[in-house]
Amino acid sequence: MKIILHFIAQQFTERFREKHIRIWAGEKVIGPANVQTVFVCFYSGSCDVSLEYLYDLKVIYRDYNTTDGESASARAHERHMKCELTPELCDLVNQAITIHGEGLFAEHSNLEAISSSGILSSKSRGLVQEPCVILYCRVKGIIPFGEMPFPTRLKVNEDISIAVDVREGYFSSHSDSQNNDQENAFHHKNNQLKEPLRMGCSIGPAGRCESGTIGPFVKISSDRIGFLTCAHVVFCDSELIDLANITQTDQILKDIVQPPNGDVSAQHYQENLRLCGRVFNAMFRGDWSPSSADKFGIDAAVIEITSRFPNAGAFVAVDESQLEDAGFSVDQPPMFDTGEIMPHPIHRRIQRAVIKIGSETGLTRGLLRLTKGMVRYSIRSGTLKRDKDRQEELTLTMHGLMEISPASGNMNPFCTYGDSGAGVFLIDDDDDNNKLICVGLSFGVVSDGTGLAMPIDKVLTALHRDDGLQIMLKDFDNEELL
Structure with a gap:
């Protein structure tokens, strides 16, 4: 039955290929022992497909790209009530995610991300203060169709388990592109x-x-920046x-421009004037591990600067209100x-305020x-329009991510x-x-506003790099300027 339903879903998707839809078969839960087999048709933005059956x-x-809003409301309540988990509970929640996370992504194709909270959103009890995954x-x-329901609790050891809260939501990597219709005055x-x-x-890359955003400046070996x-x-x-x-790369011949091609101001400058650097090294792995104990998602690149060298660790100007x-x-x-x-200050056992300055939203506090x-990272995250390219899909499970809540009283996402x-x-x-002390590199956001x-x-x-060239963050105070 699963094979037949999958075949029908594929045929339906192909029939409406130009509509940029995605469809899968599932069982809608009607009651404790009652389910109804249905097809779920996802569309992006608008949909003029009207088949009822x-x-x-x-x-x-x-x-x-929409949700029922439950998680955003629960997160807002969590910030308002200051229901942060104690360090001891955080340890237990982290253990539960480490033990079960990879298996959950393997067993549940509809799982988008795993996080935690001090507030559990219960259909029968409402918003209650309880640690949960x-x-x-x-x-x-x-x-x-053919899969099991999500578990209701995750076992940490023989005596302790953590409650599970299932919410609507999804992860998006947050590079900007022509597919993104959002606009922001700061940008x-x-x-x-x-x-x-x-x-x-x-x-952005030349030609696309x-x-x-330009992140922290780095020193490459002893004489490059x-x-x-x-x-x-x-x-x-x-x-x-x-x-x-691959785990390491040789130098990749790719030029970087500022401003990027997608910015409205790019047309005012010739490309040779906008060139500012080239890719020096990059890694894209969901389970990179510096040791046998921990895994980390790495989605990062080093750009060697070739012109307009910085002489200080300065940021782009931001609005006075943001400052x-x-x-x-x-x-x-x-x-x-x-x-x-x-x-990661997780080992300091205290929650800390952080800031970031991004090219789209400017200075935000969290x-x-x-x-x-943990998140499921797909090249199709956030859009269905890429399906038309018919290229191979890439899906990774990204481990060990830092989570950042928007500042209390702020309904806008951190990034x-x-x-x-x-x-x-x-x-x-x-x-x-x-x-300022650097703790992370921003790369994505959950739909309820949680930054990653x-x-x-x-x-x-x-x-x-394997050739011995190492990088470290640039110390402008104590190093000779280039």
């Missing part, structure tokens, strides 16, 4: 050609319209597939001159959680499309000048 099975239509899926109440004020380069500027960003910002899908199949909200001022904007890093997340590659920084509480970042120490280690 397919081979006498009901067709349910859902926008691929969140399992995100595109649509609740419909189980892919369009800050996409001019920058001399010298600054962190937070919008960049994707764009992301570059910056970090995400691999998915500078590589197309087919290149990411190739990149995922004030984050504790800075026009006279004392954020700077990152020291190159100081901190491994709270770094003590828990780690969004175009912010890929931005550095994530702690503000040193003991420094009167708001000294890779630990900066793991990114730097993963990007060291």
Whole structure:
């Protein structure tokens, strides 16, 4: 039966190929022991397919990029009530995700991401304060045909288990592209050609319209300088597939421009003036491991700067209101001159405020959680339009991700499309000048506004080259300027 339903779904998808839809068969839960076999038809933006039944099975239509809002409401309640998990509970939740995460992604094709919360959203009890592991899926109440329901609890040991909260949601890597219709006032004020380069500027690969953000500046060996960003910002899908199949790369001949081709200001500058660097090294792995104990998702690239060299750890200008909200001022904007890093502060057993400056949303403030997340990373995440290319699909399970909640009282996400590659920084509480310490590299967002970042120490280690050329964050205060 599963094979037959899969064949029908494929035929239906092919029939409406130009409509950019995706369809799969599932069992809609009607009651405790009652299910109805249905087809779920996902579309993006709009859909003029109106079949009510397919081979006498009901067709349910859902926008691929919308949810029921339950998780966003629960997250807002969690921030308002300050229901952060204690360090001890965080340890247990992290253990549950580490033990069961990979198996859950393997067994449940509709699982999009795994996170955690101090608030459980219960249909019968409402929002209750209870530690839980969140399992995100595109649509609740419909189980892919032939699969089991999600578990209700995850066992940590013989005596302890953690509750499971299933919510609608999905992960998106947040590079900007022509497929993204969102606009933001900050982005369009800050996409001019920058001399010298600054962190937070919008960049992209020459010849294509994707764009992301200049992340922390790095020193390459002893005499070269570059910056970090995400691999998915500078590589197309087919290149990411190739990149995922190797652990290290030789220098990749790919030029980077600022502003990128997709920015409205790009037409005002010749491409040779916009060229600013070339790819030095990159990694795209879901389960990279510096040791046998831990796995980390790495989606990162080092860009060697070839022109407009920075002379300080300065960021692109941001709105005065954003500066004030984050504790800075026009006279004392954020700077990152020291190159100081901190491994994931989860081991410090305290939640910390962090900031990032991305090319799309500017300066945002959030709270770094003590828990780690996992996501299913697909080259089709966030859109159905790429199906028409008929190229190989790549799906990775990304491990060990840092999670960042939007600041309390802020309904906007910590990051969004175009912010890929931005550095994530702690503000040193003991420094009167708001000294920054880098902890991560931003690369994606969950639909409820939770930002995702890779630990900066793991990114730097993963990007060291086999030929001995190593990278570290640039210390402008104590190094001779180029």
